Amino acid sequence: MKLLDAEKVRISPQYFPFMATAFTFLLLLVVASLRYTGFFSAGVLINLLDDNAFLGIAAIGMTFVILSGGIDLSVGSMIGLTSVALATLIERQHVHPALAIPLVLAMGGALGGVMGALIRFFALAPFLVTLAGMFLIRGLALLISMESIQLTHPIYSYFSSLRVSLGSGAGISGLALIFLATLAAATWISIYSSFGRNVYAIGGSEPSATLMGLPVGRTKVTIYIASGFCSALAGVIYSFYTSSGNATAGGGLELDAIAAVVIGGTLLTGGSGYVLGTFLGVLILGLIQTAVTFENTLSSWWTRISIGALLFCFVLIQRFATPRRE
Amino acid sequence: MKANKKRGRLSDWPLLWPLLALGAVLAFNFLFSSGFYHIEWKDGHLYGSLIDVLKRASPVMLIALGMTWVIATGGIDLSVGATTALSGAAVALALRNGWGTGSAIGVSLLVALAAGAWNGLLVAWIEVQPIVATLILMVAGRGLAQLMTGGQIIAIPLGDFKVLGSGFLFALPFSISLVAGVSAVAGFLGRKTAMGLYIESVGNNPVATRYAGVSSGWVKFLVYVACGGFAGLAGLIIASDVSAADVNNSGLYLELDAILAVVIGGTALQGGRFSLVGSLVGALLIQTVTTTIHTRGLAVELTLIIKALVVLGVCLLHSDALRTFLRGSFKSQIGRARYALSRKPT
Numbered sequence: 001m002k003l004l005d006a007e008k009v010r011i012s013p014q015y016f017p018f019m020a021t022a023f024t025f026l027l028l029l030v031v032a033s034l035r036y037t038g039f040f041s042a043g044v045l046i047n048l049l050d051d052n053a054f055l056g057i058a059a060i061g062m063t064f065v066i067l068s069g070g071i072d073l074s075v076g077s078m079i080g081l082t083s084v085a086l087a088t089l090i091e092r093q094h095v096h097p098a099l100a101i102p103l104v105l106a107m108g109g110a111l112g113g114v115m116g117a118l119i120r121f122f123a124l125a126p127f128l129v130t131l132a133g134m135f136l137i138r139g140l141a142l143l144i145s146m147e148s149i150q151l152t153h154p155i156y157s158y159f160s161s162l163r164v165s166l167g168s169g170a171g172i173s174g175l176a177l178i179f180l181a182t183l184a185a186a187t188w189i190s191i192y193s194s195f196g197r198n199v200y201a202i203g204g205s206e207p208s209a210t211l212m213g214l215p216v217g218r219t220k221v222t223i224y225i226a227s228g229f230c231s232a233l234a235g236v237i238y239s240f241y242t243s244s245g246n247a248t249a250g251g252g253l254e255l256d257a258i259a260a261v262v263i264g265g266t267l268l269t270g271g272s273g274y275v276l277g278t279f280l281g282v283l284i285l286g287l288i289q290t291a292v293t294f295e296n297t298l299s300s301w302w303t304r305i306s307i308g309a310l311l312f313c314f315v316l317i318q319r320f321a322t323p324r325r326e
Numbered sequence: 327m328k329a330n331k332k333r334g335r336l337s338d339w340p341l342l343w344p345l346l347a348l349g350a351v352l353a354f355n356f357l358f359s360s361g362f363y364h365i366e367w368k369d370g371h372l373y374g375s376l377i378d379v380l381k382r383a384s385p386v387m388l389i390a391l392g393m394t395w396v397i398a399t400g401g402i403d404l405s406v407g408a409t410t411a412l413s414g415a416a417v418a419l420a421l422r423n424g425w426g427t428g429s430a431i432g433v434s435l436l437v438a439l440a441a442g443a444w445n446g447l448l449v450a451w452i453e454v455q456p457i458v459a460t461l462i463l464m465v466a467g468r469g470l471a472q473l474m475t476g477g478q479i480i481a482i483p484l485g486d487f488k489v490l491g492s493g494f495l496f497a498l499p500f501s502i503s504l505v506a507g508v509s510a511v512a513g514f515l516g517r518k519t520a521m522g523l524y525i526e527s528v529g530n531n532p533v534a535t536r537y538a539g540v541s542s543g544w545v546k547f548l549v550y551v552a553c554g555g556f557a558g559l560a561g562l563i564i565a566s567d568v569s570a571a572d573v574n575n576s577g578l579y580l581e582l583d584a585i586l587a588v589v590i591g592g593t594a595l596q597g598g599r600f601s602l603v604g605s606l607v608g609a610l611l612i613q614t615v616t617t618t619i620h621t622r623g624l625a626v627e628l629t630l631i632i633k634a635l636v637v638l639g640v641c642l643l644h645s646d647a648l649r650t651f652l653r654g655s656f657k658s659q660i661g662r663a664r665y666a667l668s669r670k671p672t
Contacts, residue, residue: 071457118638122645125595127402127457131582132637139630146627255465268455301472308466315454315462 017265018277020317024263024310025280028287036294048286049176054079054234054241054250056179056282059257059264060186061230063278064223066261067190069203069270070126072224074115074133075231075257079250081141082108082235087149087245097155105232111137112228116221134254141247148246156243175237182233186275199223203270259307260285263314284310343643344590344607347636351614358622375621377499383613384501385410385560389584390591390605391512392553397588399546400529400597401449401456403553405441407580408467410561411573413438415471417487417562418480418571427486435558441467442554446547464581471573480571490566501563508559513602522600525549529597586633587612590640611636 033040049056058075065072082104089100115133119126163171190196198219201209210216239245264281266273285307292303365374389406396403413434420430441463448459489500496503516522524545527535532542560580565571589595590611591604612633619629642648 122642122648124641124645128589128595128637128641131585132634132641134582134634135630135637136634139627139634142627142630143625255461258461259465262458262461268458299472299477301469301477304469305466305473308462308469311458311462311465315448315458316452319452319454 014272017267017272017314017318018274020314021263021265021277021280021284025284025287028284028291032287032291032294036291039290039294044290046172046176048283048290049179050173050241051289052282052286053175053179054237055253055256055260055285056279057182057237058231058234058250058253059260059278059282060182060275061227061234062254062257063186063261063264063266063273063275064190064199065126065227066258066266066268067203067270067273068199068220068223069206070119070220070223071130071258071268072112072115072227072231073127073130073254074111074137075227075234076250076253076255077134077137077141078108078111078228078231079235079238079253080247081111081137081144082232083239083242083245083249084141084144084149084247085245086236086239087151088144090151090153091149091245097153101236104236105229108232108235109225109229112224112226112231113221115228116224119224120217120220138247145245145247148244151239151243151245156240159240160243175240178233178237182230183275183279190275195219195222200271203272205271256285256307259311262318263310265314265318267318341592341601341604341607343640344592344604344611347590347640348607348611348614351611351618355614355618355621375617377502379610379613379617380502380505381499382617383609384505385563386580386583386587386612387505387606387609388508388556388560388563389553389580390587390609391509391602392549392556393581393584393588394591394593394600394602394605395516395525395549396456396553397585397593397595398525398529398597398600399549400532401546401550402460402585402595403445403550403557404457404460404581405445405463405467406553406557406560406584407578408464408471409438409441409554409557410564410580411468411471411571411576412441412474413558413561414565414571414576415474415480415573417565418482419474421482421485421487422480430487431562434562435555438554438558438561439551440554442551442557443547445554446550449550450543450546468573471571475571475573477573479573482565482569482571484569487566488569490563492567501567504559504563508556509602509606516600516602526599529599583609583612586637590636592644594644 029040038044058079062072062075085107086097086100086104089095089103090097095103111133115129118124118129159174162174164174164177190199198209198214198216201212201214202216202219206216235250238249242249260281261273261278262268262281263284264273264277264279266277288306288310289303292300292306365376389410393403393406416434416437417430420433421427425433445460445463448454448462449456452459490504492499498506516525524535524540527538527540528542528545532546535542535545557580561576564576587608588605590608591601591606593600593604615632615636616629619626619632
């Protein structure tokens, strides 16, 4: 019935989950703005981008993985490893950040590549390979340093005070700009590059993609390299955000990232969804967090409960608003 | 050996690798850890490192039993850790409010079964993918448990309830006897009744199972309920062991350990076949490795790395692709596509 209605207004049902996400975001924003004075301000909205930059970047990498029908459980650990490795390189080994940052990004890509290669060459389940990766990477991070390392390099204090003015007194931070740049690049890649099209094709049906002659193996490995790179970038952002490196950073973040992707309207079976949806999903998670802080009487666990409830609603929307594939 | 009876090759016996790995760790301890095999008889009870391994492994072993069934139907349950927190919180609150031990345990098991039923409902009848369906409770469940306890660690008043975590039955710690009993019942249900067959057939082909007159939905629903129940039992043991309901830490990452145990034991994530004994061996292997690392005084972070290597090793050993690759066929892209088609989970 829902499909019939959709045809009347000429909106393809594939956009339903994305539209539901956008609608939820606007609804939350309006309700929160009416309820809390001072909520709808440039400051709060920019903080939303700022506070969720590392989650958002990790979730963007996760979107590609999930679009291809896989899953990556290692993103949280990767944030811990890159932040602690970066802090050790800069503070203990006195490597210049301009060299250290590309180094840890390459490490993230390489670790992702190893997981992708295991998935591609040995046909192992992504769930298990990245679960092993999660343990391995967290172990490596703890091996580097058990305690948190403060980052005191001048570039950190410079970057964290950096604001690009938007006029009217509000300024957007460097971290938020990197987040938005990653979002723009990922959106372009997912829609216009052949890699992006291949990701959708593999998620739609891997055997068909193979029989079409698409480079399935290469694309799969590249997806996990991209996800490793994104979570490493998220780790770098995290180290700027907190001015420290911590091996236990990002614990459980993979679940928030997956939740953001699902709330953003991407199907976990793969093949359908948008990077922009994930962006909105991340903002929705951020809005809930902010609203719970604004509502003084609510305790922190309401965040988890409401994220769970929201996940449930979106799962139902996905289940009933999109055509079933047999 | 069992493998000879079935006239199969020994290398095809699914329990071979996990048992070999467990044997290797035990042999290592025999050679290098003095006192690891020392078992003491004191006041009619058994004490020692081996007993300790069994006792510490008991929550994971219990959950691994339920997880094995869930995975055999082609599903997965990420929410078991949150369920242990829920049942721990429920029992602590009930005992705090002066309930009897029996009714407190009953009520917290009901909470756990309800959590399992919620998962089952989503997977079986709303047909949500198991990872997402159970992710909901994994995220929200711990929040609900925090809501119940007000975010506090609730101490459990001393009483009969302590028996679960630190009591003894038949000279063994109570939790070991409990695992043995529950495993025996689960093994009986799985192998001597039609239930095991139903579970495997749902995992192999739910549509064909439905045409054969078995309700796939009910089978799926019930395995999630059972998994919730096992997780609840594990939560009770944990709560009794530490005499408190610590909702933030109780059962954290337990779901991952349980899934690891099941996979190490030779149950494929695609579903369709299962081995309860394998899962128990897997859980024991994980705990033996952890205990070995602790008793050797090695860094704790090594546990994570070794766990990761064990998972990867076991996955590679079970990987058909690796075997075929080693046998030298598996060259054409078409062959790979046909292979992917044949193993694509429904």
